[in-house]
Amino acid sequence: MLQYIGKRLLQLIPVLLGMTFIVFMIIRAIPGNPAQVILGQQASKEAVAALEAKLGLDQPWYTQYFEFLMNIFRGDLGESLRTRSPVADELWPYLAATIELAVFAMIIAVIIGVNAGIISAWFQNSWFDYTAMILALIGVSVPIFWLGLMGQWVFGIEMDLLPTTGREDVRNPVHAITGLYVIDTLIQGRFDQFGQVLRHLILPGIALATIPMAIIARMTRSSMLEVMRSDFVRTARSKGQKMFLVVYKHALKNAIIPVLTVIGLQMGILLGGAILTETIFGWPGIGRYIYDAIGFRDYPVVQSGILVVAFIFVMINLLVDVLYSVVDPRIKYD
Amino acid sequence: MVGKPKVLSVNGLRTSFFTDGGIVPAVDGISFDLYEGEILGIVGESGCGKSVTSLSIMGLVPSPPGKITGGEILYGGRDLTKLKEREMRKVRGNDIAMIFQEPMTSLNPLFTIGSQMTEALLIHTNLGKRKARRRAAEMLKLVGLPRVEEIMDEYPHQLSGGMRQRVMIAMALVCEPNILIADEPTTALDVTIQAQILKLMKKLNERLDTAVLLITHDLGVVAETCGRVIVMYAGQIVEEGPVTEIFRNPQHPYTEGLLKSVPDMRFKQERLEPIPGNVPRPGAIRHGCRFAARCPYRFDRCTAEDPELYGTQPGHFARCFLRDKKEETAHDETLVES
Structure with missing residues (x-):
């Protein structure tokens, strides 16, 4: 198993290398240059050239790329051109905000999606099944920005129940330790703030959870329908086992692998930055951080930011593959 | 009769x-x-x-x-x-217990033989986990399986068709x-x-x-x-x-x-x-x-x-x-x- 994980990690190197190269080239293909953006439209050609030289942007692209790679291997994500501070320091609070939102959204999506799928399969062709599957169809098709805005309008403005933007009460800011506010407030015993943080998570969390929830529900249902017809399900029933345990123990464990795959992929997508959701809800996440950096042609931030996101994405998929063998003893790596 | x-x-x-x-x-x-x-x-x-x-x-x-x-x-x-x-x-x-035609698919592939053997006992009797396990092992011996203790911790795919059907029979008879x-x-x-x-x-x-x-x-x-x-x-x-x-x-x-x-x-x-x-x-x-x-x-x-x-x-x-x-x-x- 360890050997397998090691092999997979080695395989990551070419994938991530290729990715850094593509991002490196694409960002430079966008018209405009960082020195010009920093100095403004009125700046003289000499000033721009001087700043370019200072930032190392006058070097040929392969020198710049090589330098970027060498820095990455040394664990240095580079410096922001705009703020002159290390990307690694700058990145974390945004990444933490995204992780917090993505994990919260995924918890909602998994709890509701998996259960809706199971019950739909258990009572196939019942009113619950039809309702759940119609909702799931709507869920995958509804535009997130519309759902987000409607949520803000109904629950934030009209009913005044939930905050519509940000991740904390600005009059009572959270003192960051890990950057994950749910954890930070608990460590500090600030339960009032903990409640606030949770309330801030609800609307963007639900908006973000909708699509994965719908996909998970549909995948769970189809996987369960297949398993429920298995002989071993009948065997379990013939022992006098309760239907609930037949479904949730015997059948679910057999049906969960394709669902795990979907969860892994969706989690990667959520972490990769839900730019739309983050923009609508003023969520200071990694998606917006990278998006803003593109506006400033802040090359190191874009390059390293996307590298980190891609790294997380592939690590989640590796984790899912490892989980397969935990669930199913027949799946053996090595 | x-x-x-x-x-x-x-x-x-x-x-x-x-x-x-x-x-x-x-x-x-x-x-x-x-x-x-x-x-x-x-x-x-x-x-x-x-x-x-x-x-x-x-x-x-x-x-x-x-x-x-x-x-x-x-x-x-x-x-x-x-x-x-x-x-x-x-x-x-x-x-009333039942055994089925396909020993290959009638056992749950993701649970150990032991866990599937004791399931009916835990449902129908007051035996604790340890006693249920011992009873299950006895039953497996009775149907003529070798190295019972090891088999209890194995999964169905590790057994042959004949062994699986013996397990099915033992499983069906375990509550007598x-x-x-x-x-x-x-x-x-x-x-x-x-x-x-x-x-x-x-x-x-x-x-x-x-x-x-x-x-x-x-x-x-x-x-x-x-x-x-x-x-x-x-x-x-x-x-x-x-x-x-x-x-x-x-x-x-x-x-x-x-x-x-x-x-x-x-x-x-x-x-x-x-x-x-x-x-x-x-x-x-x-x-x-x-x-x-x-x-x-x-x-x-x-x-x-x-x-x-x-x-x-x-x-x-x-x-x-x-x-x-x-x-x-x-x-x-x-x-x-x-």
């Missing part, structure tokens, strides 16, 4: 499937008794309703589309068809049920393993005094194992009687045909005689004898009236007008002609 108390009594059982193509009566009014400690065979071709009969007794007919539409299944003074699901659960695995329903327990196994499994079932039947309802399409299996046999055709019982009696002197043309289509090693050159035609779709024939279309002795009455089960010897019945005392003379003539 008669003289021993009945453990199960099926009376006029009807199980139908409500499909888009209409109502299909898979089991169409069958009645039989199962006596304590006996092995009763139910034999018939695919689609004759033998598996649906066993699932009806277990209350496991897939529903929808299947449903028991009539009759009763009496066990311990209760009609199982009337029990609520919660009460039926207490019967399953505890009083009064009745074991075995639905084609040896069909999916190699011939040599088949013989072992049948021998094992016979041994356990004698040792634990469990009544066995053995469902099979294989007359050889019946001959080796059963005391009595029921022959089913198109959802009905066409013949019932002691095995020796039926093999020596079949009273229904269908049984006769079945016996002729089994190879007999004593006569090497003899060609097998298949029964002409096919098994009718359940529900296709509503009037008259179900077998009439394929029967060599068919006469007018066969398609006009429904035959009953007529007694020929004590404990031996056949659903054929030829065995109707009124038809005795006509029967003789037919036989002469053929």
Whole structure:
């Protein structure tokens, strides 16, 4: 198993290398240059050239790329051109905000999606099944920005129940330790703030959870329908086992692998930055951080930011593959 | 067998499937008794309703589309068809247990043998986990499995087909049920393993005094194992009687045909005689004898009236007008002609 994980990690190197190269080239293909953006439209050609030289942007692209790679291997994500501070320091609070939102959204999506799928399969062709599957169809098709805005309008403005933007009460800011506010407030015993943080998570969390929830529900249902017809399900029933345990123990464990795959992929997508959701809800996440950096042609931030996101994405998929063998003893790596 | 108390009594059982193509009566009014400690065979071709009969007794007919539409299944003074699901659960695995045809797919691939073996014990008895495990291990030893302790921690895919079927049998018997329903327990196994499994079932039947309802399409299996046999055709019982009696002197043309289509090693050159035609779709024939279309002795009455089960010897019945005392003379003539 360890050997397998090691092999997979080695395989990551070419994938991530290729990715850094593509991002490196694409960002430079966008018209405009960082020195010009920093100095403004009125700046003289000499000033721009001087700043370019200072930032190392006058070097040929392969020198710049090589330098970027060498820095990455040394664990240095580079410096922001705009703020002159290390990307690694700058990145974390945004990444933490995204992780917090993505994990919260995924918890909602998994709890509701998996259960809706199971019950739909258990009572196939019942009113619950039809309702759940119609909702799931709507869920995958509804535009997130519309759902987000409607949520803000109904629950934030009209009913005044939930905050519509940000991740904390600005009059009572959270003192960051890990950057994950749910954890930070608990460590500090600030339960009032903990409640606030949770309330801030609800609307963007639900908006973000909708699509994965719908996909998970549909995948769970189809996987369960297949398993429920298995002989071993009948065997379990013939022992006098309760239907609930037949479904949730015997059948679910057999049906969960394709669902795990979907969860892994969706989690990667959520972490990769839900730019739309983050923009609508003023969520200071990694998606917006990278998006803003593109506006400033802040090359190191874009390059390293996307590298980190891609790294997380592939690590989640590796984790899912490892989980397969935990669930199913027949799946053996090595 | 008669003289021993009945453990199960099926009376006029009807199980139908409500499909888009209409109502299909898979089991169409069958009645039989199962006596304590006996092995009763139910034999018939695919689609004759033998598996649906066993699932009806277990209350496991897939529903929808299947449903028991009539009759009763009496066990311990209760009609199982009337029990609520919660009460039926207490019967399953505890009083009546079942083993299935496919040992490859009937065990859950993701749970250890030990966990699947102890499941029924934990449901039906007050045994703790440790005691349940010990009891399960004893049972695995009883069905002749080697290195029991290791097997308890293994998964089904690590065992061979024969071993898995032994596990299935041990699993079914672990709560010491009064009745074991075995639905084609040896069909999916190699011939040599088949013989072992049948021998094992016979041994356990004698040792634990469990009544066995053995469902099979294989007359050889019946001959080796059963005391009595029921022959089913198109959802009905066409013949019932002691095995020796039926093999020596079949009273229904269908049984006769079945016996002729089994190879007999004593006569090497003899060609097998298949029964002409096919098994009718359940529900296709509503009037008259179900077998009439394929029967060599068919006469007018066969398609006009429904035959009953007529007694020929004590404990031996056949659903054929030829065995109707009124038809005795006509029967003789037919036989002469053929």
